[in-house]
Amino acid sequence: MKILITGGCGFVGSNLAIFLKKNIKNSKIISVDNLFRPGSRINKKRIEKHGIKNFNFDISNFKKIQKLPSVNLVIDCCAEAAIEVSKKEPDRVIFTNFVGTYNILKKCIKNKSNIIFLSSSRVYSINKIRDLIKGKNLKKKINKKYEIKENFDTSGIKSIYGFSKLASEDLIKEVNYSNNINYIINRFGVISGPWQFGKQDQGFMSLWMAKHINKKRLSYIGYGGSGNQVRDVLHIDDVCEIILKQIVNFRKIKNITFNIGGGKKNSVSLKELTDLCQRISNNKVRLKKIKKTSNYDIPYFITDNSKIYNYYKWKPTRNINSILWDIYFWLSANNDLLKRFFR
Numbered sequence: 001m002k003i004l005i006t007g008g009c010g011f012v013g014s015n016l017a018i019f020l021k022k023n024i025k026n027s028k029i030i031s032v033d034n035l036f037r038p039g040s041r042i043n044k045k046r047i048e049k050h051g052i053k054n055f056n057f058d059i060s061n062f063k064k065i066q067k068l069p070s071v072n073l074v075i076d077c078c079a080e081a082a083i084e085v086s087k088k089e090p091d092r093v094i095f096t097n098f099v100g101t102y103n104i105l106k107k108c109i110k111n112k113s114n115i116i117f118l119s120s121s122r123v124y125s126i127n128k129i130r131d132l133i134k135g136k137n138l139k140k141k142i143n144k145k146y147e148i149k150e151n152f153d154t155s156g157i158k159s160i161y162g163f164s165k166l167a168s169e170d171l172i173k174e175v176n177y178s179n180n181i182n183y184i185i186n187r188f189g190v191i192s193g194p195w196q197f198g199k200q201d202q203g204f205m206s207l208w209m210a211k212h213i214n215k216k217r218l219s220y221i222g223y224g225g226s227g228n229q230v231r232d233v234l235h236i237d238d239v240c241e242i243i244l245k246q247i248v249n250f251r252k253i254k255n256i257t258f259n260i261g262g263g264k265k266n267s268v269s270l271k272e273l274t275d276l277c278q279r280i281s282n283n284k285v286r287l288k289k290i291k292k293t294s295n296y297d298i299p300y301f302i303t304d305n306s307k308i309y310n311y312y313k314w315k316p317t318r319n320i321n322s323i324l325w326d327i328y329f330w331l332s333a334n335n336d337l338l339k340r341f342f343r
């Protein structure tokens, strides 16, 4: 099987490329990544050790995509994935996330290949998510029973990032209709684990742990600086395992959209995350409180995994603690990365 992973030097792409290379016999895997994301050069070296070649160019450059070797499957992991960036740099988000997917789809048509698209829980309406927990006191623990299904409202504002993902999903469905290109769309919640070079607005789990190890200050941003916002988190190894199941079962299960996340059991507030990081690292950090909430932020997201479970009998197997311990072990063994990327 020949697989192209776009964004193959990113957090998800690099881990997935190495996992698939190890687990699919005789697979040939290539990557396209322009190494824009800090840390991607480190991940490039990791994938190269496994015989995975990266083509270093921008996904919006169709001429270069056309020249890539033919493949049977594309896994689209390339994105500008930070919500706040999409406010400041919408051009980059649209060109990478939407035009990039369009270019990749043209390659799928040429190669008659399938596509697995990494979409996001951020395709859902910001206001409808806020309404869901309206009246609940954010200072207290949010009731975790409001899990979000695939049919949750996607209309209305969802950030330029969320829009670019939903628009890409629609384009994929159009190309499925017009050119018979088969797809699976996965709307992931927060993913984390080793080799995530996290930032405040993308990859907060690894950032939180790294700052605790380094004893550096962190900020609770928004919601009055309470640290009460909640997300569910999925271990990168759980992501790799479900995507492998999807590849193996592609003939039977295709042209379908799933929500995939940590779910209720794997949900955590920032405050709870601080406690867990303190316990694991044995360090306390100073926490700045920034009261103002971004108009793109949501107070809460927890995935309803029942559809993905019904199709594949899959559910997350690693909990928040094991995600944090794995990040802790990774960073403790890579002191140079701690100093370079999480100062």
Ligand SMILES: NC(=O)c1ccc[n+]([C@@H]2O[C@H](COP(=O)([O-])OP(=O)(O)OC[C@H]3O[C@@H](n4cnc5c(N)ncnc54)[C@H](O)[C@@H]3O)[C@@H](O)[C@H]2O)c1
Pocket: 006, 007, 008, 009, 010, 011, 012, 013, 032, 033, 034, 035, 036, 037, 040, 057, 058, 059, 060, 076, 077, 078, 079, 080, 081, 095, 096, 118, 119, 120, 121, 187, 188, 189, 190, 191, 192, 203
């Ligand atoms: N990490 C998460 O929590 C999460 C959650 C939901 C969905 N996703 C989706 O999963 C995918 C992977 O996310 P990630 O966390 O690995 O992000 P990442 O930023 O670590 O990886 C993205 C990679 O794409 C590359 N890239 C960016 N712009 C490019 C361009 N114009 N041309 C070529 N390469 C470019 C970057 O250098 C980087 O290596 C994305 O599509 C993201 O939207 C991620």
